[in-house]
Structures are given as C-alpha cells and as structure tokens.
Amino acid sequence: MSKSTLIKIASLILMVVSFIAYIAGASAFPIASENLLPWSAWFLIAVIVNIIVWSNVVKLLTFSLAVIWFYAFVAGLVPESSTAVNLTELDWSDPDAVAEQGALVFNGKGQCAACHTVDTSAPPGRCPDLTDIGVNAATRVPGMDAKSYLIESMYQPANFLVPGYGKIMPEVWKAPINLSKLEIEAVIAYLQSLGGEIDPTPFDEPIDRADVGTTAEALPPLLTGDSELGKKVFVDAACISCHAVTGIESPAAGETNEDFEVVTAPDLSEIAAFNDMRYLEESILLPAAQIVSGYGAVTVRAKGTTFQGTLVSQDTEKIVVRTKAADGTEEEHTILLTEIDDEPIEELTNLQARGYFTLTLTPTDAEAPVTGEIVSETDETVTLKVGDENKSFSKTDVKSQMTVIIFDGDEIVGDHVSGTMDDDEIVLMVDGSEEMFDTFDLEEATMTRARGKKLLVTSPMPENFPIILSVADMTNLLSFLRTLTGATAEAVPEEAAEVPAE
Ligand code: HEC
Numbered sequence: 001m002s003k004s005t006l007i008k009i010a011s012l013i014l015m016v017v018s019f020i021a022y023i024a025g026a027s028a029f030p031i032a033s034e035n036l037l038p039w040s041a042w043f044l045i046a047v048i049v050n051i052i053v054w055s056n057v058v059k060l061l062t063f064s065l066a067v068i069w070f071y072a073f074v075a076g077l078v079p080e081s082s083t084a085v086n087l088t089e090l091d092w093s094d095p096d097a098v099a100e101q102g103a104l105v106f107n108g109k110g111q112c113a114a115c116h117t118v119d120t121s122a123p124p125g126r127c128p129d130l131t132d133i134g135v136n137a138a139t140r141v142p143g144m145d146a147k148s149y150l151i152e153s154m155y156q157p158a159n160f161l162v163p164g165y166g167k168i169m170p171e172v173w174k175a176p177i178n179l180s181k182l183e184i185e186a187v188i189a190y191l192q193s194l195g196g197e198i199d200p201t202p203f204d205e206p207i208d209r210a211d212v213g214t215t216a217e218a219l220p221p222l223l224t225g226d227s228e229l230g231k232k233v234f235v236d237a238a239c240i241s242c243h244a245v246t247g248i249e250s251p252a253a254g255e256t257n258e259d260f261e262v263v264t265a266p267d268l269s270e271i272a273a274f275n276d277m278r279y280l281e282e283s284i285l286l287p288a289a290q291i292v293s294g295y296g297a298v299t300v301r302a303k304g305t306t307f308q309g310t311l312v313s314q315d316t317e318k319i320v321v322r323t324k325a326a327d328g329t330e331e332e333h334t335i336l337l338t339e340i341d342d343e344p345i346e347e348l349t350n351l352q353a354r355g356y357f358t359l360t361l362t363p364t365d366a367e368a369p370v371t372g373e374i375v376s377e378t379d380e381t382v383t384l385k386v387g388d389e390n391k392s393f394s395k396t397d398v399k400s401q402m403t404v405i406i407f408d409g410d411e412i413v414g415d416h417v418s419g420t421m422d423d424d425e426i427v428l429m430v431d432g433s434e435e436m437f438d439t440f441d442l443e444e445a446t447m448t449r450a451r452g453k454k455l456l457v458t459s460p461m462p463e464n465f466p467i468i469l470s471v472a473d474m475t476n477l478l479s480f481l482r483t484l485t486g487a488t489a490e491a492v493p494e495e496a497a498e499v500p501a502e
Pocket residue numbers: 106110111112113114115116126127128129133136137140150153157158160161162165166167168169170172179187191274275
C-alpha cells in the first residue's frame with residue numbers, strides 16, 4: 001500500500017469516527033488528563049483533509065456527512081437560543097414536555113444554572129445543588145408541600161433560606177430576570193421532575209406584578225455615576241485586593257494591604273448579572289447584612305477549643321470551619337452543632353443577631369431550666385422549640401443564675417439571690433436551699449440570665465467604606481459594578497482562551 005493510500009484511509013476513518021462520536025455526544029478526545037479538541041473540531045479537520053486527498057465518490061460522502069453534521073451542530077445550539085422565545089402556552093397533557101421547556105428556562109433566561117448545579121459531584125458552590133429538589137422540596141418547611149415550597153422559592157426566596165445559604169437568590173419574576181408566570185410554571189415542573197413527581201395543579205401567583213411595576217418606577221434614578229471613574233475607585237479603594245474582576249489586574253499575590261487583611265472573596269466579574277443595585281449597595285454599606293455562603297468569618301468554641309476561620313458550610317447538624325495556621329497551612333474541621341460549647345448570656349436582647357441558636361433558661365415560675373432551639377424572638381419574648389413544641393418565654397421573667405468557682409476549683413451553679421464579687425457575700429439558691437459564699441473564698445463568680453450556643457458569622461469585608469468613600473465615589477463605584485455582567489469577560493482575549501472550545 002502506498003503512503004498516500006494510508007493517509008487517505010486514515011483520514012476517512014478519522015472523519016467517520018469523529019462524526020459518530022460527535023453525534024453520540026462523546027466527551028472530547030482525551031490524552032492523559034487533557035481534553036484535546038472537541039469531536040466537532042476533529043470532524044472538521046477530517047472533512048478538509050478528505051476533500052483534498054480523495055476523489056469524487058468519497059468527496060460526495062464527505063460532503064453529505066458535513067451537511068448532516070452542520071444540521072446537528074445548529075440543532076445543538078438551539079436550546080440556548082430558543083429560551084429567548086417567550087413561552088405562550090404549556091401543554092399539561094404532557095408534563096414531561098413542560099419540564100423540558102422548564103429546563104430550557106433553567107439553563108437560559110432564568111439564569112438558574114449560573115448559581116445552581118444539578119450534579120452532586122460538582123464542587124459545592126454558593127447556592128444549593130438542586131439534584132433531588134423534587135423530593136427535598138417537601139421536607140424543607142414543616143407543613144408545606146413540595147409545590148407550595150417551590151412556588152415560594154421562585155416568588156419569595158427570602159421567606160425561607162436553606163440553612164447555610166445567604167439571601168442571594170433573586171426574585172426571578174422581577175427585573176433583570178423577569179420570568180413570566182408560564183416560565184415559572186415550567187421551571188417548577190422541571191424542578192419537580194428532579195427526583196419527584198410533576199404536579200400540574202394550576203396556582204395563583206403569590207405576588208402582584210402590577211404593584212411592583214409602580215414601585216420600581218417610583219425609585220429615584222440611582223445611577224448617575226461614571227463607570228470609568230468608578231473603576232478607578234474600585235482599584236484605589238483596594239476592593240481589587242480581595243475581589244477579582246476580569247480585565248482588571250489584581251495586586252501581586254502575597255502583597256498585603258496596610259489597612260486590612262486580604263482575604264478570599266467572591267469574584268465580582270458577573271455580580272450585576274444576578275443582583276440588583278440595592279444588593280450591591282447594601283454589600284458595601286452593610287457587608288454583614290447578607291453574607292455570601294462559604295465566605296463568612298466565624299469564631300466558635302467546641303469542646304474547649306476555639307476555632308477561628310471561614311465558615312465553609314453549614315447544615316442543620318454540623319458546620320465546617322476552615323482555619324489557617326500562622327505558616328499558611330489550611331485545615332478543615334467538621335464540628336457538630338451539639339459539640340459547640342454553651343456560653344453564659346447576660347443580656348437577653350438581640351439573641352439571634354448575636355448568633356445564639358439554642359438557649360437554656362429557667363422561667364421564674366419553674367424549678368428546672370428549659371433548653372431549646374431559638375425559633376423566633378421579639379423584644380419581650382423568645383420562642384424556643386422544646387421537644388416537638390414551640391414555647392414562648394418572657395425575657396424578663398427569667399431567673400438569674402450565678403456560677404461561682406471556689407479556690408479549690410469547685411464550680412457551683414445556683415439561682416442568684418443577692419451579692420456580687422464586690423460585696424462580702426454572695427447568696428445562691430442551690431438545689432432548693434440557700435447557700436452563702438464568702439467572696440474572699442471565690443476565684444470567680446459569673447452571673448447569667450441564660451446560657452446558649454453561639455455561632456456568630458461575620459463578614460470579613462471591611463465596614464468602613466461608607467466612611468472612606470465620598471458620595472460621588474460611591475455613585476461612580478456602583479455605576480462601575482453595574483457594568484459587571486460577565487459580558488466583559490468575552491471581550492478579554494486571555495480569559496476567552498480559557499473557555500473550553502466546545
Ligand atoms: C444569584 C444566584 C441564584 C440564582 C440566579 C438563582 N438562585 Fe435559587 N437559590 C440561590 C441561593 C443562594 C439559594 C439558597 C438560599 C435560599 O433558600 O434562598 C437558592 C435556593 C433555591 C431553591 C431552594 C433549594 C432548596 O434546596 O430548598 C430553589 C428551588 C431554587 N433556588 C431554584 C432556582 C431557580 C429555578 C432559579 C432560576 C429561575 C434560581 N434558583 C436562580 C441562588 C440563586
């Protein structure tokens with residue numbers, strides 16, 4: 001066989017194989033761990049070579065395959081572009097087809113896929129993975145069925161936050177995402193199809209779209225700023241030290257800022273694609289108001305050890321805290337919520353804001369202390385989940401307790417009757433009888449109104465920008481942030497090169 005025949009046959013084989021692999025949706029041709037060109041590119045190369053080396057009959061075959069490939073390629077692009085088409089009708093006689101339309105909205109106009117994964121093997125992000133949301137939806141809020149929960153998640157996502165996640169999810173029926181009722185219905189069908197059953201029952205929107213239209217108009221035009229000047233503020237105010245933005249050079253690694261400690265912070269290149277201006281403004285004015293999941297700073301004491309670091313994740317049973325040693329090595333610790341130490345609480349105000357999630361207190365009319373998870377709180381009362389029941393307690397009718405530590409190390413806890421360390425004598429009610437302690441014999445005496453477990457998550461982002469930045473700087477900065485929709489990413493060549501060719 002001559003050399004040219006070999007080349008001819010090899011290129012024919014390459015064309016047929018890459019064609020089949022492309023149609024079958026095989027993943028790109030791998031060599032070791034690198035994914036080489038996608039099959040569509042191999043196919044195109046083979047087509048060109050075949051057209052050059054072969055004569056008529058095979059040229060015709062090549063051409064026909066290329067035409068089929070072209071149609072398949074265009075069809076492959078359709079799911080992305082068809083989401084731009086507004087849904088006008090849903091055919092509920094075929095719920096699976098509705099779910100498919102919902103999947104298009106999910107991956108397209110709804111922007112859901114920008115935040116959520118549907119793949120448990122994906123690295124945990126700042127938003128919950130939605131695999132099995134079809135079943136999980138029924139378990140989130142007691143007494144709420146799956147469909148009602150999903151409806152609420154779409155219209156009022158802040159009403160119930162999945163534990164460990166911040167108030168990040170936008171109200172997808174509002175600008176800029178603007179999903180119509182039909183699109184939301186389809187998305188819900190899609191979410192239900194993920195592990196659950198599609199429920200086609202019609203529902204009323206729990207919101208008034210007309211109402212929002214007028215309030216949105218009533219807002220003053222916030223952005224009269226200059227985004228070019230804002231970009232300068234972003235760099236000068238050192239936002240760039242912590243936050244990466246595509247197209248702006250970050251300071252060299254390891255370079256520290258004299259005003260604050262540089263920490264890992266969210267990439268802001270696409271921040272305006274999913275968040276409105278109020279959120280961006282609030283992020284700067286009150287960084288702690290909504291902390292991006294995975295970036296909060298936390299100090300927690302468990303079994304006598306103090307862990308200070310980043311709250312990586314949190315669920316109803318445990319937290320994961322990443323600590324960094326002085327030499328830079330990082331370590332992740334999984335801590336059960338039950339292992340977190342009880343701390344004395346003197347003031348029963350703003351318990352939740354101060355991070356308490358369980359409370360132990362003794363009501364004045366009771367003998368034994370009550371312990372429960374904090375469900376809600378007002379200025380006067382606190383409601384605890386005790387066993388399966390919610391019970392409210394008055395914050396003022398609570399016995400004060402005191403722990404005294406005697407010099408020989410004994411620790412005694414009792415209801416406080418009188419006295420402090422400044423007096424000669426402290427009187428406690430211990431197990432129903434009064435006991436007197438000479439303060440001279442005491443090492444310590446701490447008064448508590450209650451005890452509780454505390455997990456206070458704070459934002460590592462500095463709080464003093466509102467003071468440092470002038471009103472004009474702030475306006476310009478916000479105008480700049482508004483341009484960060486990710487669209488700029490495509491304009492920057494070195495970034496574009498990192499996007500896989502598929
Ligand atoms: C900017 C990021 C973002 C976008 C865009 C977004 N979400 Fe979310 N979503 C979140 C976050 C964060 C949570 C968790 C906090 C909460 O419960 O609101 C969440 C929660 C949810 C939940 C509840 C999950 C659970 O496990 O209980 C559902 C369902 C959901 N989103 C669906 C969607 C759908 C559908 C879309 C698109 C129409 C969407 N999200 C768009 C961030 C986002």
